[in-house]
Amino acid sequence: MSFWEYVGTRHAQLLTDTYQHASAVFQCMVLATLLGVFIGVVTYRSEWAGNLATTSTATILTIPSLAMIGLLIPIVGLGVPPTVIALTLYGLLPVVRNAIVGLRGVDPDLVDAATGIGMSRTARLFRVELPLAWPPILTGIRVATQMLMGIAAIAAFASGPGLGNEIFRGIASLGSANSLNQVLSGTLGIAILALLFDAAYVLIGRLTISRGIRA
Amino acid sequence: MPETPENAATTGARIHLENLTKVYPGNPVPAVDNVNMEIKAGEIVILVGPSGCGKSTTLKMINRLIEPSSGRIRIGDEDVTDMDPVKLRRKIGYAIQASGLFPHMTVAQNIALVPKMIGWSAAKTRNRVEEMLDLVGLDPGEFHGRYPRQLSGGQQQRVGVARALAADPPVLLMDEPFGAVDPITRDHLQDELIRLQHELHKTICFVTHDFDEAIKIGDRIAVLRERSHIAQFDTPEAILTNPSDDFVSGFVGAGAALKRLNLTRVRDVGVVDFPTARIDDPLESIFDRLRSGSHNELLLLDPNHRPYKWLRRGDLALAKESLARAGTPVQHTVTRDATLRDALEAVLTDSAGRVSVTGRRGEYIGVVDMETLMNNVQELLEADRMEALEHQHQLREQRARQTQLEQEGLEA
Numbered sequence: 001m002s003f004w005e006y007v008g009t010r011h012a013q014l015l016t017d018t019y020q021h022a023s024a025v026f027q028c029m030v031l032a033t034l035l036g037v038f039i040g041v042v043t044y045r046s047e048w049a050g051n052l053a054t055t056s057t058a059t060i061l062t063i064p065s066l067a068m069i070g071l072l073i074p075i076v077g078l079g080v081p082p083t084v085i086a087l088t089l090y091g092l093l094p095v096v097r098n099a100i101v102g103l104r105g106v107d108p109d110l111v112d113a114a115t116g117i118g119m120s121r122t123a124r125l126f127r128v129e130l131p132l133a134w135p136p137i138l139t140g141i142r143v144a145t146q147m148l149m150g151i152a153a154i155a156a157f158a159s160g161p162g163l164g165n166e167i168f169r170g171i172a173s174l175g176s177a178n179s180l181n182q183v184l185s186g187t188l189g190i191a192i193l194a195l196l197f198d199a200a201y202v203l204i205g206r207l208t209i210s211r212g213i214r215a
Numbered sequence: 216m217p218e219t220p221e222n223a224a225t226t227g228a229r230i231h232l233e234n235l236t237k238v239y240p241g242n243p244v245p246a247v248d249n250v251n252m253e254i255k256a257g258e259i260v261i262l263v264g265p266s267g268c269g270k271s272t273t274l275k276m277i278n279r280l281i282e283p284s285s286g287r288i289r290i291g292d293e294d295v296t297d298m299d300p301v302k303l304r305r306k307i308g309y310a311i312q313a314s315g316l317f318p319h320m321t322v323a324q325n326i327a328l329v330p331k332m333i334g335w336s337a338a339k340t341r342n343r344v345e346e347m348l349d350l351v352g353l354d355p356g357e358f359h360g361r362y363p364r365q366l367s368g369g370q371q372q373r374v375g376v377a378r379a380l381a382a383d384p385p386v387l388l389m390d391e392p393f394g395a396v397d398p399i400t401r402d403h404l405q406d407e408l409i410r411l412q413h414e415l416h417k418t419i420c421f422v423t424h425d426f427d428e429a430i431k432i433g434d435r436i437a438v439l440r441e442r443s444h445i446a447q448f449d450t451p452e453a454i455l456t457n458p459s460d461d462f463v464s465g466f467v468g469a470g471a472a473l474k475r476l477n478l479t480r481v482r483d484v485g486v487v488d489f490p491t492a493r494i495d496d497p498l499e500s501i502f503d504r505l506r507s508g509s510h511n512e513l514l515l516l517d518p519n520h521r522p523y524k525w526l527r528r529g530d531l532a533l534a535k536e537s538l539a540r541a542g543t544p545v546q547h548t549v550t551r552d553a554t555l556r557d558a559l560e561a562v563l564t565d566s567a568g569r570v571s572v573t574g575r576r577g578e579y580i581g582v583v584d585m586e587t588l589m590n591n592v593q594e595l596l597e598a599d600r601m602e603a604l605e606h607q608h609q610l611r612e613q614r615a616r617q618t619q620l621e622q623e624g625l626e627a
Contacts, residue, residue, distance in 0.1 A: 113315030116280055116388075117329050117378065118305035131319045210319035212362030 021162035032091030040099025083160035098140030102133030227418030228291035235286035264439035308379030369400035457603030486581030
């Protein structure tokens, strides 16, 4: 069976997997963004807290994803929970790091001006600091998403959702008629998804970054 | 603004700093040490001094961007030392170097920030934005929607001032606002500020390290030495004529008397009359006046009464039947608003050492010559000197009183 025939006969299953893959990455990315920006906001003012946040998220990233999911299974069981936890943790690093760098990079004179014209701390954060730090944060989210696309494939190891199932099935039945097609369709699906997400980020950037600071 | 007839702008409030001190932790020497200063309502006071003298720190303590370690701040009749700083700052305009505009907001959004924060309606805020842009000399239609990076340095600074004044605060703090623009633009901005202040009468506290800027803008100047100690606090005239010590005279720099000329206008020194004739007067009468009169020179005015030519007795030989070829055309005139420095410049370039003074439509008013200038300047300098001595005397007395009080306080 050629690759295209394979895709033709299995398209329903492939679409479901693709949808689940995208949905898992998207939801985990939303979680990682909220959590990451929050960690950045809480820690960027202090030298050591910021460094601690960056270092610990970087450490998480050094754990092989297969090992991480393996470690999570005894704690939270199989399926969706280990997938979501692992993906969110891996997505944190680029977001946290860029949030801290971005927030620290806001011109101190502007922070001074914001305070000087009578903005409260919260107003200053939401109206001046975060909007100005948003471009680097968005870049962090973009990098994290690309990374999660690949890592999400490993989730199938823990019976998680997504295109990883396709790949694992192929690897498990190596030598059989469709094994190569399975691996190929899973991999290509992930690549296409990654490109689509990236295009979406370009659009989001256009819509959310003020024209006054767009490069 | 027809819909806001109660548009009477808030004018300045008095600022009173009492024993204001800032000590940073870990540093035994205070950054600002016991500053006492009263800034009158509607006055521009310039804090000037070398870098690191604490002038910016002093300024930032007024809106409590830096919390004073001890001392009191009063604005108007209110003690604001313990007031909620966020509320306080909304009543104090704040303009900083390089404008401090938020680059991700448009000009209009920047200006609207404070009015929105204090709860003005959208319509009132919108009107105010247009009004402020007008006030600082920018066309609202054109600049409203622009982003700061689409403006020149001078335009950004204007918007910065507009933002500071948008909620009509009685007090305006300016921290080296024109430090980052080129000299020509800076000159314009300074003129603009002086014009604005004529309209608005805010209380302005302005920090700079440029003494020339200080004498140009300030009603009074506080020359600060390290730890914000006031070396001299007086009018620009008094400081120029009679610096209280070597530190101040070093800061004033060379050419104090010349700088002094910038501070007096031609209208203040009185112009002298000069015999005139009109160009359409009969030739005979002009000739007669020159030949017989006590004057050997006349100023010929054109039909619009504007200075046209200087005519000497010796020129008559050339004149014959017409005045077309006789006399020297008037090249320089000064208005009554010109500074004495401009007048001196004109007098020096004129071969006969005088310049005619004209009114708003260029009509002849009188003449300023070297002698008037000399006499007037000497009188001015003498008067300044007396005034400065008196102020210094007062300052010394005040200091002595304060020292005495402190000593008594220690003993008690």
